[in-house]
Amino acid sequence: MIEGDRIIKINIEEEMKSAYIDYSMSVIVSRALPDVRDGMKPVHRRVLFGMNELGIASNKPYKKSARIVGEVLGKYHPHGDSSVYYAMVRMAQPWSMRYPLVDGQGNFGSVDGDSPAAMRYTEARLHRMAEEALLDIDKDTVDFQLNFDDSLKEPTVLPTRIPLLLVNGASGIAVGMATNMAPHNLVDTVDAIIAYIEDNEISIDSLVDIIKAPDFPTGGYIYGYQGVRDSYETGRGRVIMRAxxxxxxxxxxxxxxxxxxxxxxxxxxxxxxxxxxxxxxxxxxxxxxxxxxxxxxxxxxxxxxxxxxxxxxxxxxxxxxxxMQTSFGVNNIALVKGRPELLNLKGLISNFVEHRHDVVTRRTRYELDQAEKRAHILEGLIIASDNIDEVIRIIRAAQTPDEARENLIARFELTEIQARAIVEMRLRQLTGLEQDKLRAEYESLMKEIQRLKDILEHLHLRMEIIKNELIEIKTKYNEGRRTEIVYSSEEFNPEDFYADDEMIITISHLGYIKRTPLTEFRTQNRGGVGSKGSSTRDEDFIEHIYPASMHNTLMFFTKKGRCFWLKVYEIPEGNKSSKGRAIQNLLNIDPDDTVKAFMKVKRLGEDVDFTNSHYIVMGTKKGVIKKSLLAEYSRPRQNGVIALTVKEDDELISARLTNGSNEVLLATRSGRAIRFNESIVRTIGRTGQGVRGITLASDKDEVVGMVCVKNMEEDILVVSEKGFGKRSKIEDYRVTNRGGKGVKTMRITDKTGDLIAIKSVTDEHDLMIINRSGITLRLSVADMRTTGRATQGVRLINLDKKQDAIASVTRVMAEQLEEELLEGEGLDFTDQTENQSPENSDN
The missing domain is CATH 3.30.1360.40 (Gyrase A; domain 2)
Incomplete structure (x- = not known):
């Protein structure tokens, strides 16, 4: 070690903490966060002060932006020119600032995100609003500090009459914290401040009643009020904005x-x-x-x-x-006495009032001091005017001005300031009229001095001045709200806009849905063969027909276990022959998810007895069954809810509305089926996984269908992929406990192929069978005889190709009944139960 050198050992952890804190506080105080008093960051304050020093007021000609930026850079803000220019540009943009502070001329950007022109092309001057913020700055109303090179002084805060932090808001990212403050309407803000001045103990709720909500420069809607209230009460909140x-x-x-x-x-x-x-x-x-x-x-x-x-x-x-809908995250962090602080609405107002009180007090002291100085001089001038001949003689006899001042001081006991004023007095002030003016000015000045002293002595007078100045500002810049408030968006009920008319809901096999007014069917001229209810694609057909009224609810269940809702009035209306709209396009369903089941409920959430006595039973392809109360689904959400937590290799295949005592049958691909009463399945919460309904024969086996039977007169129909089907009595399936392997429902051979469907049917049903080759066939269930449970069944269709197989089987109403329903005959619009009318078919 070289002699004379000193190495000081320090703890690197402590040094890093100290250096980081110093850096973060520098960013917080000197760059990123606004001051609670004037709502300004240093760069904005320096731009406005620099423009004021250049004398480019709102009634003066514009000056080049480059000239303004150069003034601010060279004197107050030693950073990049773009930071100064863009700060000035933003203060000139009416879509960025609720009340612009800079009056720009030229291209200052657009709401489309266009960049402003270069500073050499644009011009600017102070806006009238900015002049209100700078008013009285020359009356010792605020502290000044030395600039970066100690050659000039700049204000630490502006003596603003306008609560800029509230009316224009602010945003900034510091180190370890950020601020995001919403703009407000000036009239509302002033009214709230005046209310606070009149009652310092006013509650935030009372202030909220006055200031209402943020008022954004681009207008739009505030959707919902809870986030606004949170921001006013705590300083943080999420305000939803809509176009x-x-x-x-x-x-x-x-x-x-x-x-x-x-x-x-x-x-x-x-x-x-x-x-x-x-x-x-x-x-x-x-x-x-x-x-x-x-x-x-x-x-x-x-x-x-x-x-x-x-x-x-x-x-x-x-x-x-x-x-078109986005949120504004309010985070009211501002500098209070140089320290960052989270402020609620009352805190923001009280700090502004405190600042205005300080400004008014300092301004009054300054004006009192100037008035007393002037009164002191006037006292000397009045003495001189009373003894004018002797004063002239003393001045004429003196060899120098200094000698004249000394002789006047000695003769009339004047001060140095008074004597100087007498010596510098002009000859025209010796006229009688001018002497009367001196006495009148002195008397007026003494009254002003007394008024200023009273203001300094009484707090209520100072507060009255603050109120009057705010009222003057409000009158001068009176402007209505731009952003409208939707107070009760959560309670908004669109049903009020739709009559509860009767409709026919049709859902096709490929998932197209529409509603058609029942009157359209009832008023048509129909022939002996009925009328066509809907036109679909060649490979599509009507799978479900629901009579419903406009205020009914349709529930949709997807293979991922989510539940969605649609009110009937939200379903696209179509005529008898239109195709309808894809359900996927009406719901917020994931692209890889599909609807597996639907059901109609009259007034979900209104009939408490009904929702608490009915259940939704769901089955998955891995044999899981779940029963939940319908009441769990009585609060619809736009993005749907979890109806069943489905494991990764599983998916929901069916969901049915039951009364708690239905018979449940699950059938597997291997040809086995299990029957049990749903009462032995315990009720599980909405997000639960369910319990085992049937034990699968192997890893490759899976459940192909679930039926819930209330009417014991219905038969059970099973179909295999090679075209074999079997209709059996439900009594053929003995009741067991859930979770077993079940009984044989069809003898599965290479000839029959695997089981692909199980349905509950009556003679009033038809079967729609779709082959993998795309051929669609319609068979009448009435033509199928009832056979034993363990038989192979009968051939339903002949497959032309060896590799062909049945892709899906759907139960629909018999053609004659379907036509009657599409004509609107015999439909029950009040029924809420699940299995009492033929329109409720399996899914």
Missing amino acids: KTDIETDSHGREKIIVSEIPYLVNKAELIIKIADLVNDKKIEGISNVNDESDRDGMRIVIDLKRDAIANVVLNHLYKYTP
Whole structure:
């Protein structure tokens, strides 16, 4: 070690902590977080102060932005020019600031995310609002500090009359913390501050009644109120914002969604691209075109809908998948006396009032000091005017001004300041009129001094001044709210907009659904052979027909075990011959998920006795069965809920609505079936996995179907993949405990192939059989005789090709009954139970 050197050993952990804390506090205080008093970060404060020093007020000509940036960089803010310029640009953008502080001329960007022009092309000057923030800055109202090179002074805070932190909000990311504060309406904010001044003990609830909610520059809706209330009470909350939309109909009868306002900070161009991408990827159905027709009169995004699309359904998908609905995470962290602090609404208001009180007090002291100085000079001038001849003689006799001042001080006992003022007095002030003016000014000044002293002595006078100045600001910048509030979005009931009309719901085998008014069937002229109820694809057919009213609920269960809801009025309306819409496009189902079961419930959640006495029984292909109370599903959610926790190698195959005493049958691919009463299956919560219903013969075996039978007159029909079927009495299946291996339901051979379906049937049913080759056949169940349980069964169809096999079997109503139902004859719209009418078929 070289002599004279000193090596100081330090703990690296402590040094790193200290250095990091110093760095983070520097970022927090000097860069990223706003001051609670004026709502400004240092760069914004320096830009406004620099523009004020340049004298570019709102009534003066614009100056080049480069000139302003150079002034701020060279004197106050030694950082990159882009940081200063973009800070100034943002203060000039009406879609970024609720009340802009800079009046810009030129290209200052757009709501589409376009960049502003270079600073050499744009010009700017102070906005009237900024002048209110800078008013009285020359009256010792705020502290000044030395700039970066100690050559000039800059303000540590602005003496703003406007609560800028509340009306314009702020955002910033520091080290270890961030802030995100929402903008508000000036009128509401001023009213809330005045209410606080009049009663410092006012509750946050009372303040919330006045200030209501944030008011974003781009308008739109605040959807739901809980997040707003949380942010006001705690300083943190999640405010949901939605675009403002209207639905129009063109001359051709097609609907359009018109977007006139978008959520705060959403890029309009990116929003349109996002919608177009979702349409191209078929994640949103029903949109034919998106066009931006915005102009100088305002924003207008036109979303053209396809003829069969339902505007409300498309709109809900747009809210879900695009930034047409987004959230503003409120995090009210600001610097209070140089330290970051999380503030609620009352804290923000009280700190601003405290700042204004400090400004008014300092301004009053300054004005009192200036008034007293002027009064002191006036006292000397009045003495001189009373003794003008002698004063002139003393001044004329003196050899120098200093000698004249000394002689005046000695003669009239004046101060140095008074004597200087007398010596520098102009000859015109010797006239009688000017002497009267001196006395009038002195008397007025003495009254002003007394008024200023009273203000300094009485708190209520200072508060009255703050109130009056706020009222003046409110009157000058009075502007209504832009963002509308949907107070009770959680309780909004769309049923109020739909009459409870009777409908026919048809669901096809390939998953197309529609609703048709019952009146359309009843009023048609039908012939002796009935009428065609729906046209489907060649390989498709009507699988389910439900009579329902507009306020009924349809429940959908997917193979992944999720449950979704659709109100009947949310189902697309179609005429008798239309195909309908794919269920996948109406629900928020994962792309790799499919609907496996449906059921209709009259008024889910309203009839408590019904929902607490009925159950949903579900079965999976691995033999799991689960029974849950219907009441567990009485709170619909847009994204669905977990109805059954399905293991990775399993999937739901069926779900039925039961009364708690149905007979349950599960059939496996290996030709075995088990029968037990559902009462022996314990009720499990909605997210549970269920219990074992049947033990499978091997790892390759699986359950092919489940039936729940209430009417013991129904028969059990099983079908194998090689075209064999067997109709047996339900009594042939003895009742056992759940979880067993079951009994033989069909003798499975190479000739019959594996079992593929089990259905409960009567003579009033038909079977729709689809082969793997795509051929669809319809067979009447009435033509099938009843046989014993353990037999091979009879051949239902002849397969033309050896490799061909049955793909699926579906139970539908007999053709004659189907026609009657589609005509609306004999339908029961009040029945809620699961197996009392022929429209409730297996799934």
